[in-house]
Amino acid sequence: MATNWHRRDVMTMAGAAALVGIDGHALAATPPDLVIKGGRVIDPSRKIDATLDIAVSRGRIIALRPSIAPGKAKTLDTTGKIVVPGLIDIHTHATVDPTSSALMLADGVTGWIETGWQGAETVESGVAAVKASPQKAALLLNIGRKGVMIGTGETMDLSLADVPAARAAIAAHRDVVVGVKARLSRNITGDHDLEVLRRAQEATRPFGIPLMIHIGQTYTPAGKLFELLKPGDIVTHMFAPPPNAIIDADGKLIPEALSARQRGILFDWGHGTRGHITWDVVDRCVQQGFLPDTLSTDWTLGGAKLDINMPTIMSDMLSFGVPLDQVVAMATINAARAFPLFKGRGTLAPGAVADIAVLELRDGIFDLIDNANGKRPATQKLFATATVLGGKLASPV
Template structure:
């Protein structure tokens, strides 16, 4: 029979006991205490405790009595929703998911390493990940090809094969990826993009395009994008960059944003982000909707390609802290319905949390051309909570 709350007897250093000697279950499983909570989805930026129970956010308040719950001390640190990285290549190596988890990433997208003929490896990787993970299918049916561009032969941009693969794995394929650089798609990038749209539109899914060094002017590619589509590597260098010859953001990019096309940082390691382009665009107010890494193990080992560092890059552009956190959390969650209900610390939301340290000091941030910019603060991961449990802590 239910036991009324008044029958519990508080005992220092031990669980409460009823008159029958039964141990009462703690009200919370985990309480994160003393941190600066930033939850842009709800406009929260305050010193608060966060309580977790049953794998969900249970409560938030200035001082929460943890009772018998486990305590995570976040004094001097930021407490944010778990980071969501919408552009990774984490399916390539099984160690990737764990490394990303240690960096605060509680959700990720494999952005097109595999195509219709090679999809099984990617599907297995996202299903095995501890985090919530999904998959963008490369429109090139053989996936990324290291010896030649995957759609240099236009026949490999196979919309019918892509549709069949999506239909077979609809639970985890959440969009289509089209890499459009001239070294990948040759002189038929527009046709590759049209075929990607044919595959994605059959299921109401977004297309993510990889830009930089395209054959066609960027504006022509942007004109083919629909609401919800994503432009990654948005600050790629010329030719055909988001900044025109006049030094202004091209009008097609402004028009695309107005019709709800999303723009993503997409850092990577090979000429995908140039400081000069990012700085020019930022001065004109053309900022990312989302930050992402284009994550690989090799890139991560440089200390550059991880979510806290990419967030630091955006902060160094003068973007307010809450907006940077939004780009890595709620904005990313809203980019794919797969992440519905995540990206926030609202009561009842999945208890995926990143605890970050924003260190003050002298740092250098590096673009993918090797150019450095000084910074006076940088994010570092301190702890990650996944499904209500501490999954990683910094050494």
Template sequence: MKRRSFVKSALLGLPAVPVANRLLGAEAGTDLLITGGRVIDPASGIDAMVDVAVRDGIITSVGRDLFPNALQIVDVGGRLVVPGLIDVHVHARDAELPPAANFSDGVTTLVDAGSRGAGNIDSIIRIGEAAPNRLRILLNIGMYGNNPGGRSEFLDGIATGDVGMARAAIHEHRDWIVGVKARLSRGVSAERDLQVLKRAILASEPFGIPVMIHIGDTSTPLPQLLSQLRPGDIVTHMYAPTPNGILDDNGRLLPEVRAARRRGIRFDFGNGLNEHWDWTVAEAAMAQDFPPDTISSDLNVPGRNAQVFNLPNVLSKFMVLGMSPGEVIACATQNAAATFSEFSDLGTLKPGAIADIAILDLAEGEFDFVDNYGGHRTGSRKLSPSRVYFGGVAAL
């Protein structure tokens, strides 16, 4: 009697076919078995052709030839099976790009990085409530966040970056807010980047949550900004080439930047669209052993159709820069989970973890990748999303 039923159709987005032996599966205690894939789980050191078993939304085991009687068996045909991706820098504020779009990219957890502030936080919480995946929020220290509909973030009122209001918003919405965002570029904070950063740190302090700073073209040199940060705080747009980035005029990594990493400051990529990175800075940093802790998309509506596209595409750029599939997956799973204490049971396929699982294609060929300045590189491998599970349940 054939007890194994492969559900290849699921990979095409079709509904999973119920298998005949449901009762046998229930006895075996496995709801879902993902088989036929290359499992990469950096947190547990696994990179092997093994199965993943799920019961009640939790990973129960990872290994060879598990439970042929599972209720549903999905053969992923050699694709990568990785923990649900965690994107620590996204903008989920627009109806045209709901969290559901990130979800279909394999992103089971996304962090909206400063789209909204204390004055309009409710709108992003509503988006999070409707999301099919897990949305968390970095509160912008600017009262109305970025892209707030005609208001500038700080130039028309650093006074609106009010510490008391930010603290009240965090207190009220602590289950949603996991950190504070401070955009320090001159176009946002003018010459007052240090003042903005100090306010963000003050707002975060009572809650023990990190601050994420957005660098590139700041008025203050980066070492001075870094000196304000505490272990666990995050620098995004780490490869910004504009004045006051991580390199000196000769392309050498600033010693203060390496020292900051040593004392626990985290460095995030943040692809985005405008003046956030170019290949030459990333290549110089990688050559000096300064890879990202986390690789994030900074995805917004225009990024959906240019440069960024989706998080697996952004991860692929770091394979061009010399990282292995396992290393790039670590940046969007294990390392991203370690960025926020709220994510401690995410970013891994270890037994007992929430069954957030992404199935990715790893194609070989010739692929074009672009930076924020029109610079191109050709890569030989490209990751793209295929299928995703949130708490063991497949995305529609």
């Protein structure tokens, strides 16, 4: 379906120009060091969709206007491109391989969360990778003490879901650990997913931080799991296929998903490569108006080779007829609001850190892939063409 460019709640260019400029005097007093020129600027945090120039100085956005003279500033020509806040990917495993953050930066990603590769015993390696990242980053601690255990399942042995160990690791790394992760599929937790979830929630309690649960092929129905979540918690792999999905055997959205959303629980895409998403589940949820709050890749190097990256996930969502500004919101401001770490990010407001992604919406014939060899033909796809991180052109370099 074609995207509707002309939604009524999106500002016209004239309206945007009136509201987003700072006064000429201030712009003259603070000469920009970078001017991003001629792009279609979409910033859902302020309902802007207009052709504007963006002035950047000393790492911050200072003005958005229909035309800004660059003077001595460097310019980035974005004519024909889409300029959005830097993308924020809240479900990644970017700490596993040191090349990840640079690859993600080339995809327009200026902020990311490692979601649970490490547990209390292995947290140091994740902390080091987060601290080495050029982007704003943080991690969620796996409730399984040893972190992800491929093949075995990190909480199959319930004693590994260790609340005191998790709390100690969080307390030791409050600057980097911003939440807890519990992977609840049956091949990871066996039949004790509810107890693992209870313990993960226990671990968050002294710190008031969110819990992210991974659903899909759980022992317990998803609706029962949701009852143990608090506002601000996140359900990832929201489009995982049955059994125990957010749709029932007839394809109907379970009422517990709606009531969880009403209580302030967030629903995240979490693409991944195996068992986490099928186009049929997405289609049924979209038809029933149940869209993601956030888009995420579940980034791995293997996934990246299969074209699992943020612009592709955004293209997936577009292919279901969701308007572009709404898709951009899911990858920027909504993600920023999920974690206090990203306060002031996900926006192009003057004064904000200049994290900016330049995307190109190309026409063509593209196959979008789910996790079950499902191919979804699309006529448009987004590609990242440039990334500005903290006011500096970080990609292409």
